[in-house]
Amino acid sequence: MEILRVENLSKIYGKGETAVKALDNVSFTVQKGEFIAVVGPSGSGKSTLLHILGGVDRPTSGKVYIEDTDIYSLDETRLAIFRRRQIGLIYQFYNLIPVLNVKENITLPLLLDGRQPDKSQLDELVSTLGLSDRLDYLPNQLSGGQQQRVSIGRAIISNPALMLADEPTGNLDSKNSSEIIGLLRLLNQKRKQTLIVITHDERIALQADRIMTIEDGRITRDEVIRS
Amino acid sequence: MNIVNKLTWRQLMLNKKRTLVTVIGTIISVAMITAVSSLGLSFLDMLRRQVIAESGEWHVLYKNVTMDQVEAIRKDEETQTVILSRDVGYALLEGSRNPNKPYLFIREYNEAGFEKFPVHLLEGRFPAASDEMVISRAILDNGKVDLKIGDTLTLDIGRRELIGAQERTYLEQNASLARYGGEVKEHLTRESVRTFTIVGIIGRPEWEPTWAPGYTVLTFLDEDAMANGAAANASVILKNPDGRLFEHARALAKSQGISEVSFHHELLRYSGVIEDDEARGLLFNLSAIVMTIIIIGSVSLIYNAFAISVSERSKYLGMLSSVGATKKQKRNSVFFEGAVIGSVSIPVGILAGLAGIGLTFAFINPVIKDMLGISADLFLVVSPLSLLAAVAISVLTIFISTWVPARRASNISAIEAIRQTQDYKLTRKAVKTWGLTRMLFGIEGDLGLKNLKRNRTKYKATVFSLVISIVLFLVIAKFTSELKKAVVMTQAGINFDIVINIDDASKAELIAEDIGSLEHIKDFSRIDSLYLMSPVEKEKVPDFLKSRVQDASGAYAYDAYINVLDDASLKTFAEEVGADFNKLKDPSRLSGIVIDVVTYKDMEKDKYVEARVINTRVGEKLNLAYYDSESDSQVQLESLEIAALTDKVPMGVLNLDPGTLSVIISKDVYDRLVQGYDRISEHVDVSLYMTSDDPLRLQEAIEEYMINTETGFSVYNVYLNRQKQEQLLLLMSVFTYGFMILITAICIANILNTISTSIALRKREFAMLKSVGMTPKSFNRMIYFESIFYGIKALLIGLPVSFAVMYLMFNVLGGMFDYAFTVPWASVAVVIVSVFLIVGVAMLYSSAKVKKENIIDVLKQEII
Amino acid sequence: MLRNREIRIILALVAFISTAGAAACFYISVAAGIIASIAFLMVILAFLLFTRWRYRQIHLLSGYLRRIAGGDYSLDVRDNQEGELSILKNEIYKVTVTLSEQASLLKKDKQFLADSLSDISHQLKTPITSMSVMAELLQNENLPQDKRAEFVRNIHSQLERLKWLVSSLLKLSRIDAGTIEFKKERIRVRELVSRAVEPILIPMELKEQTLEITGDEDAELTGDSNWTAEALANIVKNCMEHTPAGGRITIAFSENSLYTDITISDNGEGIHKQDLPHIFKRFYKGKNAHQDSIGIGLAMSRSIIENQNGTIEVSSEKGKGTTFTVKFYKGVV
Structure with a gap:
């Protein structure tokens, strides 16, 4: 089942002579349950692509369909609600809300929807994340790995159609990195969670079903390594 | 400059905007302190000069002192100058056309007297010998007596003695010419004869009451020629007037056997010397409250200005320590920053403050002169002490504002400081909110509240600024209204400029008509008043009055002070108190307005008291009776229906006695009431009351009318007293509201700054949320929600604090006045609306600023 | 709408309260009564309109669900708005997606079953054919004794193989069908590994291979010790088979807050890159699979591990060796 379709996506920063083409006519599709690693040198447009897929940055031209919804045809409010329900974003620097505790950070997308999380579901999730005894902690009381796990929890809580991660292990030591990789892989396998991860970490890349290489805003390689 | 300071300097230059904000904040604060202190000093100075212009520059007055005693006073170490003066007496002014001013009032001054008392020489010179004199210009202008310099007058000098009094009664300058039934009831005694040569002409002295019967002339007091035992008044200018002067002066008087000592309280008050313990306490308390508010306000402002850069600074300090700076070096860096900012902003702040006040004075001087006719100008008075205080306060505040965060910054590790700019101390408890918040306001409200709580210092600083503004506004509003009330109470209902009493009722009609058509009259009313009695039932009398209104037979009866108003005045008044004018005019059912609230001075408690004097209702009857002296019996009149009860007083009606009920009725009702009792009308006094846009000119016109028609009546011009109080009130208002506006403006700047900085610091988080x-x-x-919580918190603290301060102030003032504490609800409403307005504007401004940011651009700015 | 009992009840209640309120207002003054009556009527009207709208939405949703039940998964009801109704729509959509996915999985499963059956029959056919040939040959009474003995041995071994195949397939099918109850006990990983390697210690010794076991002695995992030991044993056996004589097999294990992992690595021939994604598939035979291999051991290991909330991954480099990573997660996703 097709979960994501990208058509002729371009993103140009700046104007006139100083314009930089961050994405140049990119098209591809992603099936449900795929685990895609996006690799490429810095400045190649990986992050831009991810942000556009995540609905936080607007493309200059082209379309993004997530579960058949043209996300950039939505107005700002609907796009926000769409993000809340259909997209999970994970950043290198966790970007947790410092004033909310672990539980609130994880359930933030639900809270924004005015929902209460299902208790048993939440319990399962936090035990998978290994955060059961940290629910009341504030982000600054957690280690980097724990914070990243919280942000994974936040990304998965609403069962999003698409989970996007930008260098999720970029800021972590090797032990924490492998935990995070393991978690992502687990979510992908067990929940058939569609996952697109930008990474420089070859361990993640090797876990993926498909590796996409971006150079100068174009997809230069796209190979399925397992199916 | 060592390397750390150099770095700090660079850091300051790098963050120009932030540095500028801090510098401006500090400048404003310093300017405020400077401005407030010089504003206060300048006002005091102006009032002092005004007093000197009105009643002369002297501090202590020893009355009736002999030359020996004067010598002793002169020798006293505190004495600077001794002014001698003596009231010689009255002499008939031949040819005076003003029937109310038939005399010359002769006063002697020594040399210092002419110098230090407010005497304006218009022509010629001051007298230098006891046979020379200067005359008041009013003699020529008002009395129409043709005198000129060089003329010689021989005068029979004596005292004013009342005719027909049981004991010998002498009258002074502040008693007008005694008349009764159109006839003069006083004459002059003859005590001495002196001859004077006129050597100069002076302006009418301000201390001469307008109704005084004698024109002032001044002559020279020759000390050498003063006979042994002859007494004069010695006014003394002291070298250093301070709190001890009262005791010192009394001691001196006692040792010299001087019986009477008095003090120039008004001048002393404006020089900061007050004897009365209670009054001094009052002044001290008030100025303490105001000073505390000023200092707290400015300290919070400076602190806030610095707090804005605290998180940035701690990042920078983290960087410093990561390259190996010691704690001491870091601390020095912070102090250096404080020193740099202080050395720029303190001088600029002082100059700005002075310039601001100077400009303000330049603006308001003509206004004050125009509106109040004050002769003294407002000058910018700068005392080195106040400047020093301003500098000291600013330096101290900068020191504290930098030291506290510096200490904190030097205690955290390098990486903590670099990585977590502000949240390294965030605890679960700090951001704990009630579950109710989320239930009521949703996650947005909860987040808003948590956001407030996360940064305690800044949150508190902002709330504190708001609280200060709230408290200031409310307290000042209350203070001003209290002051007005106090002034009104002490004025005891004087609400007119000039009053004319006509005791010859037969001529009243004509005079009223003629005077009423004169120029410069704003409001004019005629009141025929007489005293009746009003027997009442016991229950209607309030307890505190029971003993007072009980007559010998045990019955209760008020004095009823019946005031008959002319129709035009009555109509206005009836509208004001909500009574039906036509009903009041209806002679078939007698009705009148009763003033049931009276302000009087309770002699026992020495307090002004406002009280309800009769327990009755609209529609009830008021019994009236009069005492007929011929038959020696009480005659019952028809009773009067109460058409309205009020605490308002129409122009001219004075009521100072709680045992007297003031009743306002129409002419028609009056005529019906006294029908058949002709003897009553003999007791009627006719008074004409008027307010004027130029009372002095009006008085002249009235006096002219009197001269031309040769009718007799007395004229009182109370305008000057009234004017003075109004001046004081207006000045106070200008001062207090100006101060309030200043501090509120600063608070707004403060809040805008704090909120927008805190939002700028949280951009990433906002991007995340989006x-x-x-x-x-x-x-x-x-x-x-965030802004609303700011407002709510500020109001929750500010309102109770304001009430507390207001109540405190009320108690302080209540030492002199007795009335119920009222909450100024209108001001409270204004405060609530403005607080939300201010915070709302700040929030709109900042959210607009955040909105402009693209989510992604913010997310890209990763911190190391 | 009035079919709904709760609506009738609330309407009655509202009407009663309004009438009472209006009556009370009439009692105070006629004007107040009229105003109150109008206000109450308006409120009821607004309430009715709103309820009607909401029921309409519910009606639409139930229509939508009916179509999904009919197998139409292409509908999208999401409107991306705030509010409970929108959340409901969104959830329904997610369920639809899951359903449609399951439908396609089911299709795959059918295909898989057909493939499996053909695989199994193929696997069974070869030994059966050879056995029936040998049985026929055995019928020949002239067969020399030594030949006969060889055939019998051969049939024996084929039968053993069949027995093993059948029992393995049986196990696998039971695991896949979920009829096996995995015990949930705390197992010390150290003991588990010892049990798993026990049956292959002798073959290893024969091949002069060394076994190295390192790891945190306290490490534990939650699972069924018998099955898990079997799963590990299959992996170790695979390693042993693909590692030349004198090679080395390393088993390392550790536990962290998220999972317990066991890595089994060898320095053998490695797995071909093309084979790598497929080695856990049933009956998959790689390029250099053993003659006897039927490709069921690793498939069973995977089934056992994944059924116990674990994952198994493999990485390999041709000529340098292969590493299997088994992770048992603590939480359930």
Whole structure:
């Protein structure tokens, strides 16, 4: 089942002579349950692509369909609600809300929807994340790995159609990195969670079903390594 | 400059905007302190000069002192100058056309007297010998007596003695010419004869009451020629007037056997010397409250200005320590920053403050002169002490504002400081909110509240600024209204400029008509008044009055002070108190307005008291009776229906006695009431009351009318007293409201700054919230909640504090006045609306600023 | 709408309260009564309109669900708005997606079953054919004794193989069908590994291979010790088979807050890159699979591990060796 379709996506920063083409006519599709690693040198447009897929940055031209919804045809409010329900974003620097505790950070997308999380579901999730005894902690009381796990929890809580991660292990030591990789892989396998991860970490890349290489805003390689 | 200071300097230059904000904040604060202190000093100085212009520059007055005693006073170490003066007496002014001013009033001054008392020489010179004199110009202008310099007058000098009094009664300058039934009831005694040569002409002295019967002439007091035992008044200018002068002066008087000592309280008050313990306490308390508020306000402002850069600074300090700076070096860096900012902003602040006040004075001087006719100008008075205080306060505050964060910054590790700019101390408890918040306001409200709580210092600083503004506004509003009330109470209902009493009722009609058509009259009313009695039932009398209104037979009866108003005045008054004018005019059912609230001075408690004097209702009857002296019996009149009860007083009606009921009726009702009792009308006094846009000119016109028609009546011009109080009130208002506006403006700047900085610091977080799907609407909700919570918190603290301060102030003032404490609800409403307005504007401004940011641009700015 | 009992009840209640309120207002003054009556009527009207709208939405949703039940998964009801109704729509959509996915999985499963059956029959056919040939040959009474003995041995071994195949397939099918109850006990990983390697210690010794076991002695995992030991044993056996004589097999294990992992690595021939994604598939035979291999051991290991909330991954480099990573997660996703 097709979960994501990208058509002729371009993103140009700046104007006139100083314009930089961050994405140049990119098209591809992603099936449900795929685990895609996006690799490429810095400045190649990986992050831009991810942000556009995540609905936080607007493309200059082209379309993004997530579960058949043209996300950039939505107005700002609907796009926000769409993000809340259909997209999970994970950043290198966790970007947790410092004033909310672990539980609130994880359930933030639900809270924004005015929902209460299902208790048993939440319990399962936090035990998978290994955060059961940290629910009341504030982000600054957690280690980097724990914070990243919280942000994974936040990304998965609403069962999003698409989970996007930008260098999720970029800021972590090797032990924490492998935990995070393991978690992502687990979510992908067990929940058939569609996952697109930008990474420089070859361990993640090797876990993926498909590796996409971006150079100068174009997809230069796209190979399925397992199916 | 060592390397750390150099770095700090660079850092300051690098963050120009932030540095500028801090510098401006500090400048404003220093300017405020400077401005407030010089404003206060300048006002005091102006009032002092005004007093000197009105009643002369002297501090202590020893009355009736002999030359020996004067010598002793002169020798006293505190004495600077001794002014001698003596009231010689009255002499008939031949040819005076003003029937109310038939005399010359002769006063002697020594040389210092002419110098230090407010005497304006218009022509010629001051007298230098006891046979020379200067005359008041009013003799020529008002009395129409043709005198000129060089003329010689021989005068029989004596005292004013009342005719027909049982004991010998002498009258002074402040008693007008005694008349009764159109006839003069006083004459002059003859005590001495002196001859004077006129050597100069002076302006009418301000201390001469307008109704005084004698024109002032001044002559020279020759000390050498003063006979042994002859007494004069010695006014003394002291070298250093301070709190001890009262005791010292009394001691001196006692040792010299001087019986009477008095003090120039008004001048002393404006020089900061007050004897009365209670009054001094009052002044001290008030100025303590105001000073505390000023200092707290400015300290919070400076602190806030610095707090804005604290998180940035701690990052920078983290960087320093990561390259190996010691704690001491870091601390020095912070102090250096304080020193740099202080050395720029303190001098600039002082100059700005002085310039601001100077400009303000330049603006308001003509206004004050125009409106109040004050002769003294407002000058910018700068005392080195106040400047020093301003500098000291600013330096201290800068020191504290930098030291506290510096200490904190030097205690955290390098990486903590670099990585977590502000949240390294965030605890679960700090951001704990009630579950109710989320239930009521949703996650947005909860986030808003948590956002407030996360940064305690800044949150508190902002709330504190708001609280200060609230308290200031309310307290000042209350203070001004209290002051007005106090002034009104002490004025005891004087609400007119000039009053004319006509005791010859037969001529009243004509005079009233003629005078009423004169120029410069704003309001004019005629009141025929007489005293009747009003027997009442016991229950209607309030307890505190029971003993007072009980007559010998045990019955209760008020004095009823019946005031008959002319129709035009009555109509206005009836509208003002909500009574039906036509009903009041109806002679078939007698009705009148009763003033049931009276302000009087309770002699026992020495307090002004406002009280309800009769327990009755609209529609009830008021019994009236009069005492007929011929038959020696009480005659019952028809009773009067109460058409309205009020605490308002029509122009001219004076009521100072709680045992007297003032009743206002129409002419028609009066005529019906006294029908058949002709003897009553003999007791009627006719008074004409008027307010004027130029009372002095009006008085002249009236006097002219009197001269031309040769009718007799007395004229009182009370305008000057009234004017003085109004001046004081207006000045106070200008001062207090100006101060309030200043501090409120600063608070707004403060709040705008704090909120927008805190939002700028949280951009990443906002971007994060947006990226997990917070809609623009929710986002705005969050921001608005944040602002609303600021407002609520500030009001929750500010309002009770204001009430407490107001109550405190009320108690302080209540030492002199007795009335119920009222909450100024209108001001409270204004405060609530303005607080939300201010915070709302700040929030709109900042959310607009955040809205402009693209989510992604913010997310890209990763911190190391 | 009025079919709904709760609506009738609330309407009655509202009407009663309004009438009472209006009556009370009439009692105070006629004007107040009229105003109150109008206001109450308006409120009821607004309430009715709103309820009607909401029921309409519910009606639409139930229509939508009916179509999904009919197998139409292409509908999208999401409107991306705030509010409970929108959340409901969104959830329904997610369920639809899951359903449609399951439908396609089911299709795959059918295909898989057909493939499996053909695989199994193929696997069974070869030994059966050879056995029936040998049985026929055995019928020949002239067969020399030594030949006969060889055939019998051969049939024996084929039968053993069949027995093993059948029992393995049986196990596998039971695991896949979920009829096996995995015990949930705390197992010390150290003991588990010892049990798993026990049956292959002798073959290893024969091949002069060394076994190295390192790891945190306290490490534990939650699972069924018998099955898990079997799963590990299959992996170790695979390693042993693909590692030349004198090679080395390393088993390392550790536990962290998220999972317990066991890595089994060898320095053998490695797995071909093309084979790598497929080695856990049933009956898959790689390029250099053993003659006897039927490709069921690793498939069973995977089934056992994944059924116990674990994952198994493999990485390999041709000529340098292969590493299997088994992770048992603590939480359930």
